[in-house]
Amino acid sequence: MASKLQKAPLLRLFMSRGLSQLAPVSGNPNYELKTTILSNKLTVVCADNESSLVRVSVIFRAGSRYESSDNLGVTHVLRTAAGLSTKNASQFAIIRNIQQVGANLTATSDRETISYTLEGTRQAVEKVLPFLTEVATQQIFKPWEVSDITSRLQLDIATRSLPLRAIDLLHNAAFRTGLGNSMFIPKSQIGKISSETLQHYVASNFLSGRAAVIGFGIDQSELIHYAQTLNIESGEGCNNSSSYKGGELRSNKGGDVAFVTVAGEGASLKDPKEALAFAILQKAIGVGPQVKWGNNNGIFSRVVGIGEHTSSAINVSYSDTGLFGILIGTPAKSAGKLVESAVKLLRSGSVSDEDVNRGKKQLKSSLLLEAESGADAVRDIASQSVLTGNPQTASQIVAAVDSICTSDVRDALRNAGRKITLASIGNLSNVPYLDELK
Structure with missing residues (x-):
């Protein structure tokens, strides 16, 4: 039987949603990281790898391990809801403007983090960087838009491969709660994650002390200036420790x-x-x-x-x-x-x-x-x-x-x-x- 397991990156298990397509172009793999901690404890990491593409990512320590029994699956909904209307931009405006310049905006989550990454040419990223800010920090989760993604959640659940489900079961058996939480919403929770639940989870976890802004192919001063403009609430939030139990x-x-x-x-x-x-x-x-x-x-x-x-x-x-x-x-x-x-x-x-x-x-x-x-x-x-x-x-x-x-x-x-x-x-x-x- 031919093996395809090596095709799946088991070292880092994550799920993502892309809003458009763009083939990555490699830069210089030998680069220096420059790290800055802002006054609100937001971490800014910059690397000029001489790539023809610029990549800027806003990441939060807010993965599925931080879900509780009341909001299981909220991170799956958040991942799928990336690109919905925000405080200052409609869903149509976000998708149309990013596609128009040939850029790519991807929402990625795993058991520990949720990240929003924008990539494109320097000119493209400069034009649509405000939309990264909107998607990552200005969500409003209109109830009718949240209900519209139910079919997408059901599709994600239905198309999970058996190896992926086996690894989900492994985490659940090993850790039970916390890291034992799946990256997918339980079937019983579909339709029950409300706009208020999403807003509360974001308010509790999308905090400056739990966040970082990463930039590749961008000047450090420009990235720091961008990070300072982000409207992220200050705070550290609560940690959710998980211990290995086995089973x-x-x-x-x-x-x-x-x-x-x-x-x-x-x-x-x-x-x-x-x-x-x-x-x-x-x-x-x-x-x-x-x-x-x-x-x-x-x-x-x-x-x-x-x-x-x-x-x-x-x-x-x-x-x-x-x-x-x-x-x-x-x-x-x-x-x-x-x-x-x-x-x-x-x-x-x-x-x-x-x-x-x-x-x-x-x-x-x-x-x-x-x-x-x-x-x-x-x-x-x-x-x-x-x-x-x-x-x-x-x-x-x-x-x-x-x-x-x-x-x-x-x-x-x-x-x-x-x-x-x-x-x-x-x-x-x-x-x-x-x-x-x-």
């Missing part, structure tokens, strides 16, 4: 295949060394072929051999914790053996020097290739800015990879194997229960 969730949907995630606690972004060790371990275990039509030469694929299955290591680091494990897609009849092998690998704590060296090389390659995409670089820097306060470029991270030794990677694997979480969806007739795994 099991199963969703028996029938069919011919099963998707199973086996994972343990990973590294938080607060510990860069441990986070790098887990990132290397992910590559060592395997995330799919590194070249087109190539074989997956990771540790797990060597353990289970070639067969009608696909697999990818999962590594997600959050501000206070993380998840590390393996996602398996397989015909139902083969699920038992593969899940047992995955658990045994996580609990083994065994990684060779050769595998670690290969993992380092693949991680460096992945980071540098990602840096060539301006959109990915902006997203990474923006997330680091609001979650750690110390953003680093891909070049800086690559330089730190060599400082990680084999013992660090082995310790990471041992930590992940201490307390296992199991989540599965599909035909679960041969998927063992967590308490059956030795």
Whole structure:
């Protein structure tokens, strides 16, 4: 079975909505970050990467982990509502003006952040930058416009892939609340997130102490001036800590295949060394072929051999914790053996020097290739800015990879194997229960 799991960026799980299309143009991947903290504690990060495109992003620490039982799914609605009428611009004006100059405005959210990113040529961004301000900070959520996006929410729910649903279940089992909240609205909540609920969530979380403005290809003084004009309320808001608990969730949907995630606690972004060790371990275990039509030469694929299955290591680091494990897609009849092998690998704590060296090389390659995409670089820097306060470029991270030794990677694997979480969806007739795994 051909693997497509590597096509999905499991390291950073996010959903987005684009209002128009524009092909990104790469700039110089070697750039210097200039960080400024304004008097209201708004973080401004600027990098002139000599790209022919300018990218400006406004990001808030307001992802789905901050939802409560009363407003579950509010961030999915916020993501989908990007581009609706604001205080000073209609929905038509926003879309028409951005399309007219060939720019692109995208709303992206994950479990920790919501960001609004504008990209286009320098002339285009200069013309439509006020619309980024409107979409990111001047929402009004007219009730009739909010009700009109119900069909879009239903489509998003209906088109979720089984691997994505398996990862959602994994988070729910591992963290229960907070980081356990899905990036998608529950079916029972569709139509129940009101305009008032959206306004209250924005007022509580879209605060200057929880925000950052990121600019690529723009002068620092211009970006600081733009950030100072943003009408963002001052404050830090409330944090919502999540601790790893572990557990099991199963969703028996029938069919011919099963998707199973086996994972343990990973590294938080607060510990860069441990986070790098887990990132290397992910590559060592395997995330799919590194070249087109190539074989997956990771540790797990060597353990289970070639067969009608696909697999990818999962590594997600959050501000206070993380998840590390393996996602398996397989015909139902083969699920038992593969899940047992995955658990045994996580609990083994065994990684060779050769595998670690290969993992380092693949991680460096992945980071540098990602840096060539301006959109990915902006997203990474923006997330680091609001979650750690110390953003680093891909070049800086690559330089730190060599400082990680084999013992660090082995310790990471041992930590992940201490307390296992199991989540599965599909035909679960041969998927063992967590308490059956030795």
